[in-house]
Structure formats: C-alpha cells, structure tokens
Amino acid sequence: MLTQMIFHSWHRNPRRTALTVTTVFLATALISALLAITVSVGDQMARELKSYGANILLEPAVDGDYLDTQDLPRIKEIFWRHNILGFAPLLAGTVTADDGGEVAILGTFFDQPLPVEGEDDFHTGQKIIAPYWRIDGAWPDDARPEALAGARLAERRGWRVGQTLTLAGARPVVLSGILESGGEEDELLVVPLALAQELLGRPGRADAARVSALTVPENRLSAKARANRDALTAEEYDVWYCTAYVSSIAHQLEEALPGARARPVWQVAASEGVIVGKVQLLLLVATLAALLAAAMGVAALTAGAILERAAEIALLKALAARPRHIALLFHAEVTVSALLGGALGCGAGWLLARHLGQTLFGAPLAMAWITVPGVLALAVAIALLGAWLPVRQIAALAPAEVLHGRR
C-alpha cells in the first residue's frame, strides 16, 4: 500500500518531481566532478609542480666521496619506483677551454635510456626532471660529444650554437644549444655524464643525483617522521613507509643505495603540500556549498509539496496514520528522486571531470568508480537533509483545521 502511494504520488506531480531530480542532479554532478578532481588533484598537481624541479637530492653518505653511477638504476627498484619520474646524476669540475682558460663543467644525463623492469623505453635525465630549462638550439645527445652552454657563460665567451669547442686540449665538443635555467647552470658548460667522467678522470662517479618523485602532500604523520623517525609506532611506520611522502621515498632511496644520503628538497615538497591542501580545501568548500544549496532547494520543494498536499496529509492523520508514517512517504519520495538525480549526476559529473581534467591538466581525469556509491549516498543525504525540516511540519498539522477548511 505504501509502495503504491509512493509510486503514485512520485509521478503525480511531474513538475515538482523533475525539479527535485534536477536539483539533486546539478548538485551531484558538481560534487562528483569535484570529487574526481579532489582524488586526482594530488597526482595532477604533483606532476604540474614537477616542472619546478627535482624534489630529492641524493648525495654520498660520506663527505668527499662519490656516488657509483652503476648503482643509480636501483632508484627505479624501490617500493615507490613507479612514482620516480626521473633522475639525473651530477658531476662537476673544471677543464681548460680553447682559449686556455678554465671552464666549469657539469656532467649529467639529458635523455638517457635506462632498462627498467616493467617500464619499456624508460628515459631519464634533465629533459625529464628539469622541464623548465629553456634551450636555444637542441638538447645534446647523451652518447655524443655535445654540450649545452649556460647563457651567461656563452655570452661572456662569445659561444654560439653549433660551434665546436676543444676541451682539455684535445676533446672536441659541439655546442648543441644555449641553456637558460635561471640558476647556477647558466654559468656552466653542461655535458653528457660519460664525457664529464672522461674529462675529469672520474669514471663511474657522480657527485650527486637529483631525483624527481611524485609525492603526496605532507601531513602530521610525515612531519612526525621528519622530526624523528624513531618516534613512530610500528603501525605509524608501516603507514608512513607505504605512503608516497617525500620523506618515505627518500628513506627508501637510502635503503636502495647504502652509500648515499637522500635529502628532500623541502621547498618543493612543502609547496606541493600547501598548494594541494589549499586546492582540496577550496574543493571541499565548493562541495559543501553545492550540498547546502541543493538541500535548500529540496527543502523549498518539499515545503511546497506539503502545503499542496495538506488535505491529503490531514486525511491520513484522520485515518489514524502516525506522523512518522506520513513523513516516511515524503522521505521515500525524495529518496527515489535523489537516487535518480544522483545516478544522472554521477554520469554528468564524470563528463564534467573529463572536460575539466582536459582543460586544467591536459588529460581527462579517470572516473573513480569507488565514488559512485558515495555520491549516491550523498544525493540521498542531501534530499533527506532538505526534506527533514519541512517534513517536521507534518506533526504540527492539525487535521481538523485542514479538513474543515480553516487553514
């Protein structure tokens, strides 16, 4: 009987039902899109922020020592190996140039192929971890005697793209491009690592390596680990270790390369955390605003429905229906509308998220199916929250006044 009443009354006023469905639809479309963005914004923003440089610096554990470049592929063997976007070893020194003067060189990877299990055609180097480097000319080939001249160095020495330099008295090197990084590299001649090792007489060695890793924003747990890792409980340690904090990735790099010390570049890591945190807070506020607006819309529609159906409610009370029975009717109606609006909203939210992802991050955001039941539950919660206050009026409605036209 109740089911029949819900069914009949639900589609008896198609305009009101459509408005309720639309209200919930708009809110859930927005909320599911924002949820998709919230879920992905950490990764997406982290990728975006990677353009500002590496966030971990690997150095020898003992001052004056070197890293063994043969060990570096182990960087891609840690637990969070898939979060390692790339790395570039660094070897600095000075050599003599054509004019007999000394020139500071930096050996590194530019776009070095590296065999990595599970990742075909993995390349690493400055091209990946320092996308903000502006090159006038072309990136050097790691296998050939080519170099980038820092912009200030090239200007001072009058070097041009395509010019061949003779280093260390006998080694010809072609300037493939002029580098403008805004940093110390503008004063250096940047060459392939193998060439630097040969010129400096340090085969298989590197002073340090810059690592670019996708990380999650710092939080209280990572801050605690950063202050004193030994203070973590076993459970906290497991959570910290299995979360892609910059500190836990740095720790795993130290485990993989025993002779190395990994130092997070906190400026970058902290910026990521702050920006992602603020973006997520903004999305949360927008979600709450959408929830509130939808709940108010449903409240207005339910209040209208109760006013319109006052005679019916009064009759049900006269027939000895309990107020909660009548309230159940209205709650069931808005729940059905919410489920329909929520289902449509999930679909629209997914399309919106794809569009926003494409616009904001240059790639469509994947649908997080796990959010669908959550969004549906939220849709029902919006509707019930909105209907709650007006439905309370049912208890106060006096059947005698309504049935005899005094109200």
Next chain:
Amino acid sequence: MNIIETHNLTKSFGSVIAVNDLTISVRRGEFVAFMGASGSGKTTLLNILACLDTFTSGEVFIDGHNLAALDEEGRRVLRANKIGLVFQQFHLIPYLTALENVMLAQHFHSVTDEPAARQILGDVGLAHRLHHRPGALSGGEQQRVCIARALVNEPPILFADEPTGNLDEENECNILALLQDLHRRGRTVVLVTHNPDLAARADRIIRLHHGKVFEP
C-alpha cells in the same frame, strides 16, 4: 449506556468560544443529529468527539475513555478503533482507486484485507467500481467510498459531517438510507447538519446555538 458523553465541555479559539460549557450524551446504537446554523459550534464539537481536536476545558468520554487523559498517540489509537469519519468533501486520495482508498484505512488501522475491503464496497453498492479512481466516480459514489472507508475497520461510532452537502437530491436520499441502515444494524451514528429535513431522520436532534444546546 452512553457511548459519548461530554461534561461542561468548552472549546475556545482565543476570545471566541466555539463550544460553551456543553453537557450532552449519546447512547450506544443511537442515531443523533447535531443541528445548527453556521458558527453554532457543531463541527468543532464533532472534531473534539472524533479525537481530531483538543478542547479547552471540561470532560469528554468516548466509549468509556476519558479524552482528557489521552495524549496525541492515545487519541490516534482511539480514533483508529472507535471512530469512522464521513466528510462533506469526501477527501478521497485522487490517485488511488476506490478499493485502495478503502484499504488505506485498513493499512493505518492494522493490516490490509482486500476481501473485506471488496465486501464493504459491495455493501455500499460499488462492487462494479472497485478499480475506479475518485475522478471517474460521481459525487454519490465518492461519498459511498468515503462511507465504506469509514466502516471498513468496524468502528462502533460513525461521525458524518454534512455528508450530503455536495450531493443532488437522489444521492442525498441514497446516502441517508445507507446511514439509517447502518443505524438499524446497531451502529451509533452522529450526523452533523444544518438541514432540518436531514436531521429529522435521526432518533434525536441536539440543536446548537453559539456553542450551547438550544431548546426551542
């Protein structure tokens, strides 16, 4: 034995006294008409007796139950078990069929019993209109559905508020005949009307004027 009793019953709406120190009684199985002009307090009295409204002072007993001692839930239970209501405007749910409208009263009383609902609609002459919605029924048929709904839970008291007010003469006669038949079969019927011809069909007329019993 009295099934309805009031002692010094008063109901006021602010400064307006609708029922004024009223003491009346209705015997079990009696057919009584409350008669009076508009504003005489007859509908207010019916609402109080039907447990649809509260009162300001005095005492009301329905089948031995003191209404003053009952809370809203108690009045609801009493209404479900003791009282059937017939309205001038029928108040049928427009999207339910005649049968469903009758079964609705069963639902809120206890459990639905379709054969019993069909039987009661057959008793009021609507066996062929079970699956029609109110919009497809005449005024007289709608009022008979309303009476069937009032009777389906077999309450001992039937309150009918201007039951023929929206009907033509032929249907008026049919409905009155139906009420008289119910009375003959032992039901207590309380009819509220301003029409002296209708009131004359009752065993007894209680005339009201300004909320008091008026003896001409």
